[in-house]
Amino acid sequence: MILHTLNALPDTPAFNDCLSLLSSQDSLLLLGDGVYGALPEPLTVLERSGVAICALKSDVAAAGLTDVLPAHIRQIDYDEFVVLTEKYPRQQAWY
């Protein structure tokens, strides 16, 4: 069980390395530039792994994507980020 935090644009080495190590047992938090991973094309790719995906609300808003992201991608705040770290014993930062 890994909490992946992705702060990189789609098609970057960080995005691709992260993608190759996702599992349905993990969670993926998109933050910073990572929120663009929730756009349709990269999202389809990310979702193939079955990983649970959410995005940091403030960064989604900064990118102008609040109403663009699909409803099933939870937009979370920092309290919920902490909850994720409580649940997942290890975090891998991709950037």
Added chain:
Amino acid sequence: MNYSLLVLSAPATGTSNLAAARFAAAVLAKGHSILRVFFLDAGVETGLATRVSPQDELGTLPLWSALAEDHDIELICCISSALKRGVVDQRESVRHNLQAATLHPAFSIGGLGLLVEATNKSDRLVTFGG
């Protein structure tokens, strides 16, 4: 739970440094403790006392120094990264014959042993980069 943070990103580059500060505040608000925040590589720039943020931008130094002051959290800048980037306390400034000390008082200079100790003693280690 006991948390430690590893911050690799500079305050003025991207949003990761701000995310780390906000995350740290949320950790404490939830009742957890933070053993140490270790700044490494470009992250050591967080400790510069000599930065001037533009008026319409939120610098992260006020957030970090408030965490240190209000919650007694250790903010450590890795010595090797710090020296390379001109982040020096009075002691290092004198030792290297530099013209000024640049480290904000909320921060300390320390070695990687403190990161190792933090990973050893923490339930959670969260890294912020990019």
Added chain:
Amino acid sequence: MSSNSGQTLVVLRHSPYGSGLSRSGIDAALAAGAFEQSVNVLFLGAGVLQLIPEQDASTIGSKNIGKNIASLPLYDIETFWVDAQATAKFGIDPQVLPPQARLLDRDALRTLMCNHQHLLSF
């Protein structure tokens, strides 16, 4: 190398000289060893480029990262876990890797990561 969950895995993902993170990551692994803390290292993605032999970093005014990597066994880090897929992608002949290198496919890499309590991401 034992794989109990109290350990730290240093994950090295960057090229040797394109980022200061690579050097910092190796130094963190060395520091852990010096303080007799159990730590493993994983060269993932572009991190495998750090293992290319005969680097001459003097040409760019830098210290050769290979020297630091060669010190890892002195601190009981006797296995370097290496991303097999990235090694193949970059066309690196496994024969030229350090003797401590052990190649892992992506599934095995994931298992390695899950066998550690903390992941230090460099």
